[in-house]
Amino acid sequence: MSDHPPAPAASRLALRNLSIHFAMPNGIVRAVNDVSIAIAQGETVGVVGESGSGKSVTFLSVMGIVRAPGRIVAGSIELDGRSLATLPPEELRQTRGRDIAMVFQDPQTSLNPVFPVGQQIIDVIRAHAPMSREAAKRRALEVLDLVGIPEAARRFGNYPHQFSGGMRQRVMIAMALALRPRFIIADEPTTALDVTMQAQILDLLQRLKKEVNVGLVLITHDLGVVAQMADRVAVMYAGRIVEQGPVDAIFHQPRHPYTLSLMRSMPRVDAARTAMLFPIGGAPPMLSNIPPGCAFHPRCFLSEARAPCRETVPALEPAGGAAHRSACHFLPELADASVRARMGVPAAAARTGSDAKPRRAAPGEEILRVEDLKVHFPVGGLALPWQRQRIKAVDGVSFSVRRGETIGLVGESGCGKSTLGRTLIRLLAPSAGRIHFRGTDISHLGPREMRPLRNHLQMVFQDPSASLDPRMTVFEILQEPFLVRGMWDEKARTRIAELMARVGLDPSHADRRPHEFSGGQRQRIGVARALALDPELIVLDEPVSALDVSVQAQIINLLQELQADLGLTYIFIAHDLSVVRHISDRVLVMYLGRIVEGAERDAFFAAPRHPYSRALLSAVPIPDPDKERGRGRIVIQGGVPSPINPPAGCHFHPRCARATLLGVAGRADLPLVEAAGRPVPRRCVEAYPPITHNPDTHDQACHFPEEGPLPGLGV
Amino acid sequence: MLRYAASRLILVIPTVLGMVTIAFFTLRALPGDPAIAILGEFATEQALQDLRVALGLDQPLWVQFGRFVRGLVAGDLGRSAITRQPAMREVMSVLPPSLMLAGCSVLIAILAGLPIGMVSALRQGSWVDYLLMVVTISGISFPVFWIGLIMIVLFAHTIKLFPAVGAGSPGDLLSQAHAMVLPAIVLAAGGTAYIARLTRSAMLEILRQDYMLVAKAMGIRERRILWYGLRNALPPILGVIGVTFAVAIGNAILVEVVFSRPGLGSLIIKATFSRDYQLLQAGLLVLSISVVLVNLVLDLLYPLVDPRVRR
Amino acid sequence: MTTSATADAAPSPSLWIRLRRTPYLRHRGLMTGVVLTVLFVLVALLGPLLAPHDPLTTNLRNALAPPGADYLLGTDRFGRDVFSRLLFGARASLLVALSVGAISLTCGVIIGTAAGFAGGWTDRILLGLINILLAFPGFLLALAFVAVRGSSLGNVIAAVAIAYTPRVAIVMRAVVMTIRPRQFIEASYAIGVPTLRIVWKHVLPNSLPPVIVVATVSAAFAVLAEAGLSFLGLGVQPPAPTWGNVITEGRPFLVSHPWISLSAGASIAAAVTGLNLLGDGVRDTLDPFLRNQTSTNIFK
Helix, strand or coil: CCCCCCCCCCCEEEEEEEEEEEEECCEEEEEEEEEEEEEECCCEEEEECCCCCCHHHHHHCCCCCCCCCEEEEEEEEEECCEEHHHCCHHHHHHHHHHCEEEECCCHHHHCCCCCCHHHHHHHHHHHHCCCCHHHHHHHHHHHHHHCCCCCHHHHCCCCHHHCCHHHHHHHHHHHHHCCCCCEEEEECCCCCCCHHHHHHHHHHHHHHHHHHCCEEEEEECCHHHHHHHCCEEEEEECCEEEEEEEHHHHHHCCCCHHHHHHHHHCCCCCCCCCCCCCCCCCCCCCCCCCCCCCCCHHHCCCCCCCHHHHHCCCCCEEECEEEEEECCCCHHHHHCHHHHHHCCCCCHHHHCCCCCCCCCCCCCCEEEEEEEEEEEEEECCCCCHHHCEEEEEEEEEEEEEECCCEEEEECCCCCCHHHHHHHHCCCCCCCEEEEEECCEECCCCCHHHHHHHCCCEEEECCCHHHHCCCCCCHHHHHHHHHHCCCCCCHHHHHHHHHHHHHCCCCHHHCCCCHHHCCHHHHHHHHHHHHHCCCCCEEEEECCCCCCCHHHHHHHHHHHHHHHHHHCCEEEEEECCHHHHHHHCCEEEEEECCEEEEEEEHHHHHHCCCCHHHHHHHHHCCCCCHHHHHCCCCCCCCCCCCCCCCCCCCCCCHHHCHHHHHHHHHCCCCCCEEEECCEEEEHHHHHCCCCEEECCCCCEEECCCCCCCCCCCCCC | CHHHHHHHHHHHHHHHHHHHHHHHHHHHHCCCCHHHHHHCCCCCHHHHHHHHHHHCCCCCHHHHHHHHHHHHHCCCCCECCCCCCEHHHHHHHHHHHHHHHHHHHHHHHHHHHHHHHHHHHHCCCCHHHHHHHHHHHHHHHCCHHHHHHHHHHHHHHHCCCCCCCCCCCCCCHHHHHHHHHHHHHHHHHHHHHHHHHHHHHHHHHHHCCHHHHHHHHCCCCHHHHHHHHHHHHHHHHHHHHHHHHHHHHHHHHHHHHHCCCCCHHHHHHHHHHCCCHHHHHHHHHHHHHHHHHHHHHHHHHHHHHCHHHCC | CCCCHHHHHCCCCCHHHHHHHCCHHHCHHHHHHHHHHHHHHHHHHHHHHHCCCCCCCCCHHHCCCCCCCCCCCCECCCCCEHHHHHHHHHHHHHHHHHHHHHHHHHHHHHHHHHHHHHCHHHHHHHHHHHHHHHHCCHHHHHHHHHHHHCCCHHHHHHHHHHHHHHHHHHHHHHHHHHHCCCHHHHHHHHCCCCHHHHHHHHHHHHHHHHHHHHHHHHHHHHHHHHHHHHHCCCCCCCCCCCHHHHHHHHHHHCCCCCHHHHHHHHHHHHHHHHHHHHHHHHHHHHCHHHHCCCCCCCCC
């Protein structure tokens, strides 16, 4: 691969004082402001920020694809000292794709749906290297092989829709690698993927970085991903880099109030629970309306609205080590331990120790019992009835919930957790099984009979902007539950004001519509609506996953307060295990419509038992570079199979590490069969495992529940 | 792929059956007495009765319908009340020029509409875009017969480039083609505008897709990216060709009248004014079914441009 | 890539809010559409007051007079004032446009909502019916209907409405189907809102804007169809003044006295362009991608 002259020993990509503005009809959007950062070949730079921090636009500009009217208004982008702006158009085109390539967030939309994937890679190759179709195809096959597409030659002519999400992202990476670029910009490359798939892709990127000697820019909102992958980190806020430095310095001695606040506002999967999170107040600013001076000062715990913060934009100054820089007017104060203590900044060690006791009463009597619940959906609208297949979204689930506790329901997309949650409050009808709410069987009640019960069974939805009718005011939204029950009177009117105040909204904003609120505030409206009728049990369907990291903690705290004050019972559906660890009392893990493990929270996170739970937990990146380095990882292969035709026997057997190990061990008492290209115990393929109840409160569905932790792969 | 084709083919049957039912009940069953309509209001009761028996009008409605469907399956749509010829034969004899006209206009509409829409989208917001949009909004807003009349004044009378009326001499392909130019262009005006507008909005949508950004970011040449865009616009465009054809068939009647061309248009007008319902019904059914068949062909072609529907 | 600056800067407000906030004046097409449509309506309403002559009074001595001070647009072969006939003709066109718009909107919304919201067999049967009606070339169906039932204004309206209602219905169905799975509908179920109230309070208000656009376009088509039927002699019968009739009457004199047909055609064109621009403009205003005005055009 030496069609272009060999690059100098270590290439450098540098952004110098880059500013990118969008001249919009209603004002200028200052997306990127005076950003300088350099990346050397062979290193990984993590760029962290919330939505609207300008992190993506910054690097889209390197590829020349900032959407109009976005314009670089100042600064330059340099590759090995040559400004890209000075290159003739043809040379610039050659540079993009050959020297610098990009991997995008959503593999669903970043591949062209009407061309075979092989063709798309060939196009990229031939746009830069004059070679025959055959030679280009050979190279395309090489890279597809390199990124781990099985049977690349056979899949060469397949279209993007014939690949799963993770495979598509591999194809995208193959395309980026096709010309052996010196730099790859990866814009949230795993955000659209499930956590086990994320682990596979991050693993791949890590491996490729070593093999190909590429400089990797990893743009993400996930501090865990950064801790796992990056050598250096830049933290962006409101279009500026507020802190940058080596990964260890950033995580262990953060020197910007924003970085610091961000880290302590996050629940951690690797650390015991604190009673409450430390949220950052307010919401990230809009880029069309950035606060003057330091953009973070309205939310800053250190600023206290002092004049420099309000008036002057702080410059990046050395903080600690030479390469560690932070943009804060009061850097020395932040380093001062006494000031830190006064501000309530916990020492690094404060995270360890036992879980803080929740300040609410111990769980009471059983409020909900689910017995062998099944929810199947027919698929294929036009197919003949006997040909119609069924999605077994929930396929035989039993558990019970006690008053006042929080059940964490986790699993990857497609595992059936949302369907289960919706069926519990009878938004969906079960195909079989029973749901008892306070002793009443509600599994087959009609809409009319359900209506009075809906007062007690409520739901908070994932996406607050989708779950509120955009045409209604907050008042109308909160009024509706009372109206439809004929309970609308003056008392209800005051109740709405109370509700708004209770969830932290200003009651005088009742006449505003949802779009006039920030994401976090909108979710507060959703919570208020669920509370309107004094519910007892609330199903929370990923209530914080659509929110910015700095806002999540606010909502989590609110939910915990409400539970303590009102004695609510929660079923908390999430894919984010850190949040689940923070909020749950018990955890249920779902895989392909079934519960594979159920346990008390502490027991579960201390030592998960089921091989799937272990893989899931080990796939979660931990926002601590030291822990990440010392960590083994169970990277399970493949993706989640279709719930229409789940694998025979134990649904997890094709991906199961325990089955693989048992197959390798080849014990005399275990007859083996070939499955998913390796020997596994025959039992795994023949029957779905029964639930075994374990004295230490782990229930799991595995044929080999007593097998110990996998050697060297503990979490 | 085969399943897709089969499901499309099977869907044609209820559609055609439904059309036949609607055509039968709106045209024959609802209005007054067809016998009076045919023989006139001053016919003797005996003559009317004889005709009713001859036409089967004395039978209950569902018997008539059954007989009608049976006849239809055998390709028999009754006899024209005026010429006493089988209505089917009458319609078929004038079908080719009408289909030819509609087909040519759709072809022109595609060949002209596609580039207009592409240019408009690529130059979004420029004066070129603005001008083309003014032209295309006129294309869908101006009455086709009025455009026809203006064209006749301009190109047949003022600069005598094309004949104003007729379809050329029989047997002389060149003169027929010459006579076809003006009517086909006039008929294509609406379709061109429609396809241009659709292409523009489809292209604008495609241009914001991530894969187009990816192509640019990866340094793909501009000409190739343009092809990416066009290739992705083909499915929605193919999807509206059927509608374009249906509209062209309807408007062809007007255009044929304006240019005094022989064809289904004049046949249907003649049938209407002489209250020849058998002929009118036959014309309506044959044209509508030809639209259904064209749509079927387009449906079967669809997987060629959109791999996502292939199985 | 939701992380572009545009997405960050602008939360996505509801359709109505967007419509309310958009600077209408900045949208040239929409403004032209509004002006032309208002003109059309005013002319139709005030026509009898404005008309200098009786549209039906023949005056053979003045036949085929050229445009002038007395006869603004000249006279036809019976000496009738073309300008007055056009003013009166606007009424027929407006009546057809309004009636067809209203009928197709009402029926289309009911059918489309039923199909899209109920789903299952209701949807399959209604969709089948819609598709069958859609398979007929619209103008041809209207023509056949009028041919059989007679050429009255009422029949013309009924014929065109039958031809265009399925178009509104199919759009409504599609819109309802995009709204039905949205979370705020599910949220309404969760708090126990009865289905009919959900349709009335949540589905309809959120789906009307795009459907109104389609109804506007079908009103525009109705004007064209009415003119076409009149032109063929199947519309309102002469000597009643309609735009289509005036074109037909002027047709023999197309070369010698072009103003008769030309001015009538121009009236139709103006009215229909106005309605189409109105529909386009409203749709553009509602279209989030056009509204937030960042071009996504990578060729610019």
